Amino acid sequence: MPEPEKNILEFNNHHFKNRLPFVIYCDFEACNIPMQSCTPDPDKSYTKPISKQEINSYGMYVHSDYPEIYKSQYFHYDGDDVDKPILNKYEEDEFQEATECYICGKEFEENNKVREHDHLSGKYRGAACQSCNTKEDANNLYGWSMSKKLPTKDFKWEEDPDYYKKVPKGRGCLIKCDLKYTDKCKKKTIKYPLVPEKTRPKKEELSNYQLNLLGNKPLGNEEKLFLTGKDKKKYIVHYKVLKDYIKLGMKVTKVYKTISFKESDWLAKYINFNTEQRTKSKSDFEKDLWKLMNNSFYGKTLEDIRGRSEIKLLTDREEVKNI
Known part of the structure; x- marks a missing residue:
């Protein structure tokens, strides 16, 4: 009981x-x-097809x-x-012979092996354990971004509006520009639009689904990150991201400013060390510690301290001593 x-x-x-x-x-x-089947033995239990x-x-x-x-x-x-059959003979043989999960690399446990496939193309990708098949995740995204080439020094304004098209080796740039979201680009990205924008939502811009979720509650006045599929004015973007947008069909209609800089992967060694230590960890505490070493650094790179800074210009020596 x-x-x-x-x-x-x-x-x-x-x-x-x-x-x-x-x-x-x-x-x-x-x-x-x-x-057609043979007559079963009536003295024994049987199943007749x-x-x-x-x-x-x-x-x-x-x-x-x-x-x-x-x-x-x-x-x-x-x-x-x-x-x-979903798999051809070669793929089926490969699946039957597999002893390790192609995602996590661990050996299969009993009744734990499944056929993992691409949800867009439908093609077979490999033998995976059930947990990896249902919970496949992209790990260490903060660490991945921080291990790439980042701005270091020699910042300067560029006069050439097409500078982003031919950035010299060892340099990078940020561009302030107008972007045209073409019909071609909308078709390719309708499920996940490009060019995120932080803005305050308007009720007339919400879909019926969003209005249903909102109900009778007030919309609020907080800024939110939106993917709208609309043209953008004076949008600031990294040159590598802009190149991806252009490949998908987006067009740059006007360039306002371009600032270039020297770049290098100066943080990669630190990030890779923390990531390696995390893989060697033997407890949840150690795993969380090494993960936080990367994530907290990422948070500091985004921190805006302007609202918490106090700057005073003083000419009196005595007043300086009293600060």
Whole structure:
């Protein structure tokens, strides 16, 4: 019997109370093909196969409550290859022979090996353990960014508006410019727009889904980071990020200012040391310590101390002594 303080069953799945924005209905259709089998021994228990199901088609309906984000769609497929194997013979042999997870490198435990695939292309990527397959994560992102080449010295304004197109080796730059979000770029990035912008939201800019979440609550006046897919004016961006934007179809319509600087990976040695020590850690405390050594440094690089600085220009020696 349960203990007195534990003898009451309560509902705890509160996250199921809200209506889901998307629902997927799936169905397979199959033909029952009669099977011939030998007469079983009546003196022993047995299972007699009667027919075999051969899949001939499948359908899937994705229902969306918010068509402005994703329209409801129906998918259907039928044909001789409707039940073709997900892996080819080479991939299946590779999977069967694998003894280590291709993501974390650890040996498989019993009944722990699964087929991991790319969710965009559908292609098989390798044999993985279940935890890595469901919880694949990009680790040490702060450390990764800080180990790249960073500004060091020799800052100067550049007069050439096209300087970002041919940055000399050993130098980098920041550009203040206007960006045109072309239709080509919108199609490629509709699920995850480029050019994040910190601004205050306006109620008329919210989607029906966002308005539903907001309910009767006030919108508030805090600045938030938005991905809007809109053109940007006087946007400040690093030249490497700008090159990626241009590759995806975005256009630079005007350059206001460009500041260049010498750059080097001066912080990489420190970051790599902390990362290496974290992999050698044998306790959660040690892991968190070495992780914090990188993350706290990253926080200091973003810290804005202007609001906490007090600068005084003094000409009186006695007044200087009293500060």
